[in-house]
Amino acid sequence: MTPQRLIGTTRLVTGLILFAYVLSHDLNHALGLISLSALETGRHIFIAFWQFPPIRYAFYLSILLHMLIALRALFLRRNLRMPPGDFFQLTLGLALPPLLALHVLGTAVANLTFGVDPDYEYVVWSIWVAQPHYGLLQTAALLVAWIHGCIGLRSWLHLKDGYARWRDALYAAALIVPILSLLGFASAGRAVAELASSPGWVSTMLAAAKLPDAAGVARLYAWLNAALIGYVIALALVLIARLLRIWLRRRRAIEIRYADGHTVTVQPGTTVLEASRIGGVPHAAVCGGRGRCSTCRIKVISGAEHLPPANDDESKLLARIGAAPGTRLACQTRPIGPVAVAPLLPPMAAPRAALGHSVQHHGQEREIAVLFADLRGFTRFAEHRLPYDVVFLLNRYFRAMGEAVNASGGRVDKFIGDGVMALFGLTGTPQEACRQAVDAAARMSINLDQLNLLFDQDLKQPLRIGIGIHVGTVIVGEMGFAGAQALTAIGDTVNTASRLENATKEFDCQLLLSSEVAALAGLRLDDLTPHDIPLRGRSKNVMAYAFDDARTLKAEGLKGKTPRPDAAPGLAPVESS
Template structure:
């Protein structure tokens, strides 16, 4: 996290300087005095010792962190834009070092050198090849900066909304800066640079030699560091490949040989396996996430940054970011987003972000809805159904239930997502009874319009289920799947067979601690289960219904 913040902070400091510098260049379209005026206005800021230390410290920090990143890379297979970013960044020092020495160091060492744009523009306009080098430096620096800013900001919604404006500004600024630069050089015109150089360098030959030596030394240092990184990377990769016995099981590519210490994303790219990574593998999005099937207990723990990102989408513990997970042991994975997934998929939940939990499942269904549709106009049916679901929703709200699914003329609800199961069982029973009370109230209001009262069936069961966000990625809901859900649905269907309003499982009644008389137990065969299920079946007019109401009231 510290390294990432240093890289970002140093990049933003340099970016601020570059943007202001290019704006200053753009004023050359107005004239050299306008350029000088802006430079004089900024000089107290950028030429102060604190800002000089900050600027050159940021430049050096960003440069050294780039080499650290190079050393850590275990593969050079990466998206084209990252390759371009690295190549652009590596070419900057070779063009920037002579520029800094000529524009900053020499004026500081030679008292008679004129400060400001006049000296620099005269030197660039009258030295063969220097205009071309400065143009290349401006374009390369800006391209490196623009690509970096784009892939840093692209995961932010505000940037996405105004991306066209930012891209337009990114295109116009370097064009205006180059036009202003060329116009200012033309205004300075031809200068006898040799005579001017003899005049300012006389008596300061030692300082000039030291500046030239410093420039050459810095360039050699850069080449030495680059060569050292390449050799280090090659030797490390060779040694790790020779001794590895770690394997990765990929669902499409089978078994892959793993170099220890590589991130999962680097490994996939090394084997040229397409894998989503919108932010470029920097841990700023979740599009590279995978589910670990085998080998999960041996994984290194999530970093704070990885945990924060995955926690934001409710991903389970077995979901990891491929760009942050360093492979240290054999494992099997399942990518959760298809290759090429874009920003619109970034915040989708982590697959089915489910967890196993003991819950109460309630199914409620309106009886005779087909006949109702035959007897009434479609809009009338919609009106009645809306009133019906309004009563069910109110009952759920009163009894701490959670709406989970809608299926035309019925719904599924969950109890106990939070809290203990015994209370959830009692709340589920209260919810079922409240639904019937709401239906009775609806029948009274619609008595003049209905040929016969509306009826419903409710099935309630408890047990283990997988609870999590499910459904279409664009509109997931919190629901549940598993045998408990299937059994609850079968109990609701059994209301027709038994001619009752409510069917509850014996397990639920026992868990609720109601002590119901077992003489009321029915034994039902349930499709999909080998064993029969023992249930209590009841309707509002039954003795068991009123007894259940009294027992539930005793817990209030």
């Protein structure tokens, strides 16, 4: 395990231990809604668990390590610009020690040093009745600790599979737990205030608490002041050390250039993600720059020789998403010389983008099968229909064609007017791609017949389609802009498939299949003669087979029987519009 991985794991484990402590403490407070005795019974269970020696030492060690890791992270930051979530988590975490110092000294330390028995009657009386301003301080500490822990827990969980299913429940719990805790504390406070009005109750309660004498109290406050001063000094030393390191490295500044024209000057060893934040360059980082996602990934345009090799964790993550050569994680890449980079995801990338994509999303040549299908005469049909009827029928048609493509293992690329473009073989072989495309054409024909049966009363003439399929090398990648960016394919193969589909009008057939597709799909077409088809924009003609009914391919050319039209998958009878 690398040192960085070890530190990250330690941070997570210690954070979970501390969050478990805060959660159990808050749930204990909630018992105040029942009664003071229930609150005290819960305290005995709480103490029995957390004071069990192995758990107690693990808890104390977690406090120390978590604080040291936080100070180390503050020291290592090249700048203090960070996303709002990171800022709040860091600020709330740094605010916790001074907020909790008095409570810890007055309970745990006083118990170990002077034998004080801080039961809930004493604690609630002291901060609800005797010194209410301390009650406000402890309320703030409770909320700060809870919010800090919830932010950390979300940053760990929101990239996990299944988080979306549990997100609403987790958010509800994050809201309900502190509310119940504060209500339980308020209920206990009112009960203690009522008891305190009884003659002699306060003196009896204080005697049972075994409070230290005046000298002991003075020692506790002296320790409190020393702890606060020491904490401030530690923070100041960390900040001074940061400034000293920046001053020492200033003369070795390097430039990081971005594809959009931005240039940021930083010190060697600054990550590219930190450079983006220093220079105000929008840069996605769903996990907050902790190397647990890939949304900050960049393409190294130049200066690769100035980058240290990727560590094991970065290499594994890039391999997992099938990253193209020259791709690095911005949060893990620390240039030692000038480089030029281009972020690969939009700044507001969603968590799903953290899982990465297959290689073709970055742009890649690949041999695939492309299918185009288009409705015949639909424009004339739409002229005499209400807009709602047209949209309703088109959506049913798109659903039927899309289900045919999906069932065959293809991907619907886009719907163009009343046409469909589909891709096959993005992850398989050209042979598989062609078999899938042929199967999709047969399923489309079957599903179209089913549609015609459903809308028999509304259609003067049955719906007809033309389908063209071709196979060849295309460029596959994510193309578009902002929210309109999507995986698609471009190239001569796409144009050829589209023109084959258009040529079905001339041949008055349902399907035109290029001879390359037929050969790779292994179709037995010895009885058919291919047509030599000239296509606009191509210097060479295309040899293609014409089929009046694409359903015959499923019976003759592929394994399996042709399903009955009334058994098309995924289509349920509906009332016609």
